[in-house]
Amino acid sequence: MNGNGIRIEGLKKRYGKGDTAVDALKGVDMQVAPGEVVGLIGPSGSGKSTLLKCLGAVIGPSAGRMTLGDEVIYDDGWKVRDLRALRRDKIGFVFQAPYLIPFLDVTDNVALLPMLAGVPNGKSRAQAIELLTALDVQHRASAMPAQLSGGEQQRVAIARGLVNRPPVILADEPTAPLDSERAMAVIRILNDMARKFQTAIIVVTHDEKIIPTFKRIYHIRDGVTHEEAGEGRSLD
Ligand SMILES: Nc1ncnc2c1ncn2[C@@H]1O[C@H](COP(=O)(O)OP(=O)(O)O)[C@@H](O)[C@H]1O
Numbered sequence: 363m364n365g366n367g368i369r370i371e372g373l374k375k376r377y378g379k380g381d382t383a384v385d386a387l388k389g390v391d392m393q394v395a396p397g398e399v400v401g402l403i404g405p406s407g408s409g410k411s412t413l414l415k416c417l418g419a420v421i422g423p424s425a426g427r428m429t430l431g432d433e434v435i436y437d438d439g440w441k442v443r444d445l446r447a448l449r450r451d452k453i454g455f456v457f458q459a460p461y462l463i464p465f466l467d468v469t470d471n472v473a474l475l476p477m478l479a480g481v482p483n484g485k486s487r488a489q490a491i492e493l494l495t496a497l498d499v500q501h502r503a504s505a506m507p508a509q510l511s512g513g514e515q516q517r518v519a520i521a522r523g524l525v526n527r528p529p530v531i532l533a534d535e536p537t538a539p540l541d542s543e544r545a546m547a548v549i550r551i552l553n554d555m556a557r558k559f560q561t562a563i564i565v566v567t568h569d570e571k572i573i574p575t576f577k578r579i580y581h582i583r584d585g586v587t588h589e590e591a592g593e594g595r596s597l598d
Pocket residue numbers: 377378384385386404405406407408409410411412413
């Protein structure tokens with residue numbers, strides 16, 4: 363990825379048609395540089411999930427432009443051809459509900475994506491173990507998802523979102539079920555990833571513990587964003 367990171371301009375999303383249409387995004391501008399972690403904050407129904415889904419190429423915007431590095435992804439109705447490859451290779455998702463695969467153990471849940479992308483199994487597993495260790499859940503490496511606590515499941519889901527080292531990570535309430543020590547550990551890992559791999563990271567959150575750590579915050583309300591400086595509190 364070049365110096366542009368991820369950038370959207372005038373992004374709009376309308377659900378439905380006619381009288382019942384909902385304009386969930388009304389012209390959003392946002393830019394996240396490689397190596398940067400930004401917060402996205404807004405009340406329920408403000409358009410946070412819609413924006414993350416557009417950024418993750420899960421749904422297409424109705425209008426506006428999006429670029430990732432020097433690649434144009436969307437441009438006023440036009441879209442890049444292989445969205446599936448884009449999602450697989452360029453974007454890491456950390457969802458609110460962990461969605462682990464119930465019949466694979468923890469290591470294989472995390473190693474699955476690199477395996478599918480053609481990384482040899484041993485190397486995929488080694489990458490998985492490295493992240494599970496960083497997230498302090500390596501002792502559960504051979505457990506099945508149903509045997510984990512909610513917090514453990516969330517940490518495994520985070521490891522899975524990071525294992526491909528994607529240039530963009532989209533996290534929807536990643537610390538919601540975690541106590542404050544573990545929430546801070548997650549934020550520390552996201553910041554380390556951003557710095558080490560020049561990842562652009564967007565974190566949707568309500569979590570008062572982590573909001574002061576962002577240097578830059580986008581507020582969203584009724585489908586419109588505005589940007590402000592955060593406290594950027596030290597993580598040491
Ligand atoms: N699939 C959908 N069909 C119709 N309306 C939707 C759909 N998804 C979300 N919306 C509407 O779009 C607006 C923004 O929703 P959402 O992006 O989920 O907000 P948030 O994540 O901030 O709670 C809301 O008014 C919501 O009801």
